[in-house]
Amino acid sequence: MKALHRLSIPLVTLVLVGVPVFWAFPDDLPVARSAGIVLGWVGCGLLLANLLLMLREVRLTEFFGSLERMYTWHHVLGTLAYLVLLVHPLAFAVDAAQHSAHQAWATLSPWRERWPIWLGWAALICLMCGLAAAFSRKLGYPVWRWLHGLLVLAVLFGFAHLILLGLSQTLLFALLLATVLMLWRVLRIDCGLAARPFLVDHVETHANGVLEISLRPLATLLNAKPGQFAMFAFFDGPHFQGCREYHPYTISAVDSDGKLRIGVKSLGGCTHQLQSLTAGVAVRVQGPFGSFLRDRGNGPELWVAGGIGITPFIAVLRGEPLGHPVRLHYFYREPADAAYVEELRTLASRQATLDLEIRVGLGDAQALANTLPDAGTLAGCRCYLCGPPGLLSSVIGILESRDVPQDAIYFERFDFR
Numbered sequence: 310m311k312a313l314h315r316l317s318i319p320l321v322t323l324v325l326v327g328v329p330v331f332w333a334f335p336d337d338l339p340v341a342r343s344a345g346i347v348l349g350w351v352g353c354g355l356l357l358a359n360l361l362l363m364l365r366e367v368r369l370t371e372f373f374g375s376l377e378r379m380y381t382w383h384h385v386l387g388t389l390a391y392l393v394l395l396v397h398p399l400a401f402a403v404d405a406a407q408h409s410a411h412q413a414w415a416t417l418s419p420w421r422e423r424w425p426i427w428l429g430w431a432a433l434i435c436l437m438c439g440l441a442a443a444f445s446r447k448l449g450y451p452v453w454r455w456l457h458g459l460l461v462l463a464v465l466f467g468f469a470h471l472i473l474l475g476l477s478q479t480l481l482f483a484l485l486l487a488t489v490l491m492l493w494r495v496l497r498i499d500c501g502l503a504a505r506p507f508l509v510d511h512v513e514t515h516a517n518g519v520l521e522i523s524l525r526p527l528a529t530l531l532n533a534k535p536g537q538f539a540m541f542a543f544f545d546g547p548h549f550q551g552c553r554e555y556h557p558y559t560i561s562a563v564d565s566d567g568k569l570r571i572g573v574k575s576l577g578g579c580t581h582q583l584q585s586l587t588a589g590v591a592v593r594v595q596g597p598f599g600s601f602l603r604d605r606g607n608g609p610e611l612w613v614a615g616g617i618g619i620t621p622f623i624a625v626l627r628g629e630p631l632g633h634p635v636r637l638h639y640f641y642r643e644p645a646d647a648a649y650v651e652e653l654r655t656l657a658s659r660q661a662t663l664d665l666e667i668r669v670g671l672g673d674a675q676a677l678a679n680t681l682p683d684a685g686t687l688a689g690c691r692c693y694l695c696g697p698p699g700l701l702s703s704v705i706g707i708l709e710s711r712d713v714p715q716d717a718i719y720f721e722r723f724d725f726r
């Protein structure tokens with residue numbers, strides 16, 4: 310990743326934290342009180358950066374490196390903001406403790422305060438609940454999403470807290486920016502103003518619970534490279550009820566007339582509903598995102614796909630003849646689950662540089678270890694992996710034990726959020 314992309318998020322965060330702190334830096338106050346004020350503004354700046362990183366815009370994802378990187382930093386900055394804002398009232402209590410223990414307790418006790426401070430506590434509680442939900446892997450996506458929305462409430466309570474405290478210039482800048490960022494997210498991303506209209510052209514069943522959906526553009530084409538993904542929201546049709554939420558799917562082909570194809574496996578609520586999808590249903594598509602398999606060089610490559618994780622690889626194979634040797638290992642759980650097998654065999658028969666290995670063994674660490682190439686074959690190889698988290702961690706472990714350096718291993722996670 311270029312240095313500019315690597316540094317972009319820390320630099321933007323530094324500006325968003327530095328400007329309000331510089332502006333509102335207190336003069337002539339006791340150290341603990343000054344620390345309390347500065348920590349409040351640091352938390353505010355971190356939250357602004359956190360809000361900026363929830364904007365799923367193509368250009369922003371390119372500037373910041375990738376959507377996954379933005380989401381990772383979004384979580385890190387949200388956690389940091391929470392920790393800093395937790396210490397913020399404690400610093401005021403330390404300041405008050407210099408007068409008396411009673412005064413220190415009065416600073417912290419919500420029962421003795423009024424609206425400005427209650428709102429501050431409400432913001433902290435919402436932040437805590439939203440963060441707890443954000444890191445819970447077990448919550449279903451729709452519940453997770455609503456609980457994550459508590460973070461927006463935390464920001465609103467936080468600003469109400471500041472307004473009632475009567476802070477002016479700096480507050481205006483932060484408030485305006487936060488409002489713009491939240492409106493941007495709701496209108497362009499959640500309501501779909503940033504998305505393009507498509508229509509389902511046809512639907513084909515490829516394996517047990519796996520569909521390939523072809524989508525026809527109704528307006529501008531999506532300029533996607535093979536292996537990139539986009540966010541898709543399916544709406545209602547005459548015999549179909551769409552779940553209308555944006556979900557990420559890899560673009561498995563971009564046809565010459567601009568039609569997109571995606572392979573979708575039934576996994577939970579929305580993907581299960583898609584199994585009864587029919588032609589003519591309206592779809593909105595936002596993207597493209599991601600750079601997995603984009604800047605690949607000319608050396609030998611190992612590709613490992615698990616289940617529906619085959620989609621980025623099939624996209625590349627459909628798009629262009631391979632210029633260098635590629636060994637593709639495709640693992641699936643049951644024979645009935647294996648999508649694209651015939652097509653892969655046909656593609657391999659036409660390309661001498663593609664060495665194909667297809668087998669049952671997803672979830673079986675020993676089968677993976679026995680099948681993957683030895684250290685000698687892997688020397689100098691770039692390795693690209695896509696599949697369920699269990700497969701990724703097993704394969705990364707095997708590759709590292711066979712002396713493949715970390716910077717030669719690239720993977721696409723299908724479960725980041």
Ligand SMILES: Cc1cc2nc3c(=O)[nH]c(=O)nc-3n(C[C@H](O)[C@H](O)[C@H](O)COP(=O)(O)OP(=O)(O)OC[C@H]3O[C@@H](n4cnc5c(N)ncnc54)[C@H](O)[C@@H]3O)c2cc1C
Binds near residue numbers: 451560580725
């Ligand atoms: C970059 C990327 C590429 C993907 N490509 C494909 C593909 O080509 N084919 C395919 O079948 N699946 C793909 N997926 C996975 C697909 O997005 C999920 O299977 C789908 O969203 C599940 O939705 P659901 O309502 O059926 O299940 P749920 O039960 O709601 O979700 C199951 C899991 O899917 C993930 N998920 C759900 N909704 C979202 C969302 N809006 N954003 C991010 N993650 C979500 C979560 O980890 C969740 O725990 C991809 C995911 C990512 C992140």
